[in-house]
Amino acid sequence: MRAAVWHGPRDVRVQDVPRRAPGRGEVEIAVAYCGICGSDLHEYADGPHAIPVGEPHPESGRAAPLTLGHEFSGTVAEVGPGVTGFAPGDRVAVEPHYRCGRCARCAAGEYNLCAHFGFAGLMGDGGLAERAVVPSYMLHRLPDGVSLRQAAVFEPAAVALHGVRRSGLRDGETAAVVGLGPIGLLVVGLAVRYGAGRVVACDPSPARRALARRLGAAETVDAGGLPPGAADLAFEAVGSGRALADCLAGTRHGGRTVLLGLGGTVAVDAFALVNNEQSIIGSVGYRDCHGELIRLAAEEGMDFTSIVTSVVPLAEVVRDGFRALLDTTEEIKVLVRP
Known part of the structure; x- marks a missing residue:
């Protein structure tokens, strides 16, 4: 074969x-x-x-x-x-x-x-x-x-769903998604489905920002364009120190950032992280997600x-x-x- x-x-x-x-x-x-x-x-x-x-x-x-x-x-x-x-x-x-x-x-x-x-x-x-x-x-x-x-497409969707679950997303919260590759775009759609009141999607590509809007993003911005402190939580879906910094700057005091991107060593301002009481959450792969994705496709038409x-x-x-x-x-x- x-x-x-x-x-x-x-x-x-x-x-x-x-x-x-x-x-x-x-x-x-x-x-x-x-x-x-x-x-x-x-x-x-x-x-x-x-x-x-x-x-x-x-x-x-x-x-x-x-x-x-x-x-x-x-x-x-x-x-x-x-x-x-x-x-x-x-x-x-x-x-x-x-x-x-x-x-x-x-x-x-x-x-x-x-x-x-x-x-x-x-x-x-x-x-x-x-x-x-x-x-x-x-x-x-x-x-x-x-x-x-x-x-x-269920496999990358499972990565996105596991990340949304790891974020502790609560109804009505504002979520920022930094990086609109396949995972970031799927996070946009699933965050909307699971109760985000507003999703802000960030990427340098106009075509990807347009697709994010079709998936439910309320606002899209260019790379580095997240309003400071505007989000309750953020998803880093790039794998770079710059994207992580954007996520931390774009989330409020007490906010959470979920790492989905595959990046190497990054520098974090630990003083600001502690003083702002922000959390960084790792998310790897998925578990117990495929059954839910099949249900969403079969019963809800996602x-x-x-x-x-x-x-x-x-x-x-x-x-x-x-x-x-x-x-x-x-x-x-x-x-x-x-």
């Missing part, structure tokens, strides 16, 4: 790889759509960051070279021994978190903080392929009326595909996917259709 395999930075190859039968507790998926994530772009541009090299990941048993892609949906093709609840032909969304089920955090239900934290498509073979084999616990069956294209700007074939994933996303701000979410 064909797959997009990471060999090193700027070295992703669409190549033939052996098709693997599902083992005990595993399911083979015929992939319908797979999104390209910001994490994938980091790995392509200057990785490895999360991809294991040399030492295999403890849950997947895999190390580079491996197949990328963790935002995917498809149809069950084959089930392995011991799998119950799924059968060939089932349409599914994939929640690609690996979890050991044995550590303290898994026992507490916080599987996104598993001691063996990881994602299929980063720490193991993923969905940028014609077929993907994953543990059955990653699957969510889709009801009629929820498309496979919609389901491919359309998460509004952020999708292109659908490209697997053969052109490097040129029309990775390179296009790095070279232009016009692309937001690219789906690959193997």
Whole structure:
């Protein structure tokens, strides 16, 4: 079968790889759509960051070279021994978190903080392929009326929903969203859905600001344009020290900032942070979000595909996917259709 395999930075190859039968507790998926994530772009541009090299990941048993892609949906093709609840032909969304089920955090239900934290498509073979084999616990069956294209966006939507939950958003609060990539845009829509009285969206791209308004933002501003102290909480969805500083300056005394962006070391004015009694909240991945997203799509008609700007074939994933996303701000979410 064909797959997009990471060999090193700027070295992703669409190549033939052996098709693997599902083992005990595993399911083979015929992939319908797979999104390209910001994490994938980091790995392509200057990785490895999360991809294991040399030492295999403890849950997947895999190390580079491996197949990328963790935002995917498809149809069950084959089930392995011991799998119950799924059968060939089932349409599914994939929640690609690996979890050991044995550590303290898994026992507490916080599987996104598993001691063996990881994602299929980063720490193991993923969905940028014609077929993907994953543990059955990653699957969510889709009801009629929820498309496979919609389901491919549930993974980044889950990141956004988990961040909104972590924020402690209360009805009527003003929320600022700094950075209108896929995650930031999804936060805009979900913050409105979960009770924000006003959402202010911040990004240098006029097209992304316009999309944020269509998703429910009451106001949009250019980068650095957040009014001082105007928001109760802010979401940093860029991964930069400048964006974090904008969030802290744009939130009131006692305000909260949720970090969703993948950034490195940043400097924070701890004196101001203490005196203003502000909070910085980390948010990683998601847990127990996919069921709610399926419900929102099936019962409330929420359309998460509004952020999708292109659908490209697997053969052109490097040129029309990775390179296009790095070279232009016009692309937001690219789906690959193997």
